[in-house]
Amino acid sequence: MFYFVKTNAMAIGLIAVSVSTVLASTSIPDPPSPEPVSITALPLPPVVSSNSTGACSKEINPNGTGCIANGVFNTFQSGDFLPDGKHVLAQVTFVGAPDAPDSASIYSGMHVILVKADDTTFHNGDPWKCVTCGVPAENAVGIDNAQYYYPQAFRDGSRLLIGKNVLDCGPHQVASEECTPNNTFIYPLYWGVTADGSGATGALREQRLHPDNTHIEFSAFTFSDGVLGELAYFARIRFNPSPNTGIPLAPRYDVVNVTGLYSTEEPAFMSVVDGNRLAINYSAITVGESRGFNGDGSEITYIGNSWESCNVDVFAVHLTTGAVRRLTDNPEYCDPVAFSPDNKWIAIMDTRGSGRQMFIAGMRGIPPLVDIVASVLPSSTRNNGVRRFFEPYLLDFYGDHGAYNGQRIIQDRVYGFKYVNDSNNGVPGSGSISDPEWNGMADPRWSLDSTRLVFWQTHTTSPTSPNCGGTNPLPCYPSKEPGGRDYRLYVATFTSRKPSLPVPVSEHDDVIPWGTPYVPGSAVPKSDRLASGIYTLHGKASGYATVNLTWGNTTSQIGTVSVEYRNCSDDGHSYLNGHERVAASVANVYVFSFDWYSDLTQSGSVNATKKTGPSGYQATINVEANVLTSNGSLTTTVDGVEWTSPLSGT
Template sequence: MMLAVSLLAALGIFSGTHASPSPPAPEPIEVFELPLPPVISNTTEGSCTADINPRGTGCIHQVFDEFQAGDFTPDGKHVIVNVEFVGAPAAPNPASIYSGEQAILIKADGTTFPNGDTWKCLSCGVPAGNARSLDPERDYPHVARNGKQALWGHNIIDCGDFALTSSQCTPNQTHIYPIHWPTSVDGSGKGGIPREMRLHPDDTHMGWSSFTSTGGQFAYFGRLQFNPSPKDGIPLAPRYDLVNVNVLIQSHGVGPIMANGTELQLHDEAISVGELRGFSGSGDEILYIGSPREANNIDVFAIHVTTGAVRRLTSHPEYIDPLAFSHDNNWFVGMDTRGSNRQMWMSGMRYIPPLIDLVTVTAASSTRNNGARRFFQPVLIDRYGDRDTYFGQGVNVAGNGSSGSVNDPNWNGRADPAFSPDSTKITFWQAIVASPDCGGVNPLVCPVSTADGGRTYRVMLAHLTKRSPQQPAPIFQIPDKIPWATPFPPGASAPNQYHLPAGNYTLRGKVQGVAHAIITSNPETGGYRSVSVRYEDYSDVKGYVINGTESVTSINTPTDPWEVKLEWYSDLHETGVVTATKKTGPGGFHLSTNAQTNLFKADGTLTTTIDGVIYEQPANGT
């Protein structure tokens, strides 16, 4: 269902920031679970017996450690997933090929493959000569639009002249090539380490992110070039090289927050690509997590490949991350915490400028999880994004919330969702909350999985039943050079970006009022030690007036860039369209978390209240 207008008014989360077409009406959606291979909990050799799988085509692990679902094949009838086969008998039994981490196709139309299975393994049994020096990173499976290739982590599965779905796409016809990112001038070494690679709709270009040793993150864009006989770099095997690489930074561009003397200026047009999350349906825009426009509110943005024009796609106070556009370029589906109230205690008060985010952004990005437990569920939004009273439609809300139902809150959405090529179906996958993120000392009781074999993960198919099939949008032609980005040839380093100096500043509201900010630096980390702000009748949006103070101090240890420790004091009041407060308790609020584990501890309280509705931070470990 669509989020209720009355509820949005009570929360004060109207966006009202740009003129766009009227929001679409809610539409009927039916959700089903897709079949997977048989499940076993015993992983010892030979435990996948003929009684469990008579066709000898493998059994998969009960837990989701290596599992990940991807997107559709071009016919819309199959979905690619990454599984872990366990319990295979020893060679020379033919079933021994169904072992370890593998990429498979599963049926999404209720039919079977010729052998009677609802799945087909793409990587099992590929001869060693056809799969040399594979990269161990095999996540985020993605089928190319040509249907003959698939991205498999840092590898490309290639079936030559045959579609991956074809019975002629056999192990002997299949090749798997590693992807190499040459980052040194002489070509030596393993090269760069891409993260969460995304294939562009043209099947030739790619985008990815990469962390620095100090915890920073940059996004990159390049072209795949087949190298049949590499002379340098690792591996020295047929591979795909990433060439014509750009780092997605505008050299000498404006920053999101800049100083002009003692005045602060906010630049919504600033290019601040954080984590790359994919592409629009036609490939004309790059999708990414960007610098917040509002305090503690993490959103998704789109930037045009050639013009550099930036669009804010989401503005809801909750957290969004994985997302995918429809091939017709008219919709996107995002995995979002909206409806869970997971982030409302931190970000629920709207239109606070993102000043404290200089020290809180990592915390805002990591508190949306409790370890492996996520609070994501899929939300369908049109291409223009959140606006006015429109915040999309929940994809899997039509259930009774019981154990195993399509909207069972204990089944958490994972990355990545995807649209069928005709834009009438959506696939997404979920994992059920499990120990230690429930049970034991955690006050949340661990649920019992109702999936086949007690499986802790499931793949879902959402059918948009009133839609007629749509043609994909024409694929955008990528230029040889992205005009606004910075070339990143081997041996290059990322260009310096604008860094706001520490100091005492004034920020004038777009509508009225002023904010006085004191920003101090942290010489140990190169970042900021603290931000303290006093608001005096401050307003960036008509009808939302902020008064009060807020200050946050980072007490990080520089030895671990992922560790976040904050001392937070807030006494903010908002009047006008809503009456809201954001307040810490006596002694303030002390938060510690690690961005790699997403487990946080809190002492004290930070509470946001909007028109009498109270949002408190979660208790430790929940």
């Protein structure tokens, strides 16, 4: 996945404001009390280490229902609950199947399974069932089966959104015994991107199903000014049994009435007014990568432009009014986000608590000025290869507010609860639910009654990769999961809750008033950017910042931003002084380098510094692999607590 692109977006200046302003008409309630949580591991098919024909023997799986591959990349991903709350979806990779005509030969390659979440089994005794295995080729013409990522359930219980396809079992529930391969159909999604309707589908990604089950949101890559970016879209999906244009000419779900979640007509997030005065428009909608919908489908969630320097957050924008809420404001990195169906809760995956991003984002209230060229770095350092620093957190509907930063779901040391499934209290290598060598992954998903949350973790592995071992001082530990499996699936139950009904969901209008109707064949709009020059940004309460922006004049040079702060303050309580300079360059579409110098001081209600070493901080990041190489140091100290940039490969 390409994490750095998520904040690169078109800006729309509407009525976007902070959560406190959006909700001014109704006061934000006090933060909720922490809830007791019970966490249960769900069973998965057995792991086999070989992909040789027949390696998945009856000794390993007596029922002949497949073995799955190990590893942490493109092998597994958890998905949705089915509407009944008794089953969880997952994408798996089957390996080692025997040759046909053996009945077990169908358990090969990428597939979607149902996993029992109620301690029962299917009729054959397995707690899982493959729903894509054995589907006849004539029932799945033109599908994209390279990945069935983010498997999601329609609320009718008979259809699934699996990657770029829709699985349909007709009148039968997917979990029922009547849903067999022969009466299962898989239809591809088709997004027409040519003026005459010819050709293959557009390259849509990160699809999320709207709660009305007739619309989706998705994202698509862009490439402009040497930087890979991303735009988001909202669209209706409509079954087309006999298309006469486009590929494939087979039954499919057409992605129609598409609206780009951007506009070229409105003011940008950052603009110049009154000569050389710089203005930051916090009322701008800047949808980079869309991440889903709230419980009633009235809002779409997304990663957008940072409101504070190097602080990547999640926002929600109302699809009709354009009102924006900043859902998270913790200096750590947040990305996966899921609203509960009753629209009262938000589950996120976040690096908060790990300290991973504090070296670059820990000083609060810095305007996002060096981010003009440097946003790639903070949105990529949150990972080290496939090693992530995510943990699942629970927030109320309002997100972060005041001193409330949510409840960490799987570690008792935060709120003093003793989780019934964890007696090791975060011991590395213990294999416990809170073992820090296990990493949270995208996406968490809610049960329809909002009492349970499914999520998954991967294990820090391999001394030959940057995750641990070798030149990395972090040790590797063997997995204690069955078969040494390096991923695991969990359900967190909020035991004090009573089941609640989903909020009513109306079918959403196709028109997004603040968006731009997509015209197939049209050029991708380019985001306006500031011209090279010297600008002044005034603090809301006092002081100012002098900003010198110079764009590069070669394909490898992105640009340089230098900022001098003089008693700059937005809140009138903390004051920023000093300077910061970042030069950014790109070797290719994936590899970015930064020459970073900081000497910032914050005084008043907070005493903080952000400083580089004598030779600065030089960082190169491969944003495809999220592998960091660096020299020098960047250190942030807040009220005596110090965070230093991670070493190369860690």
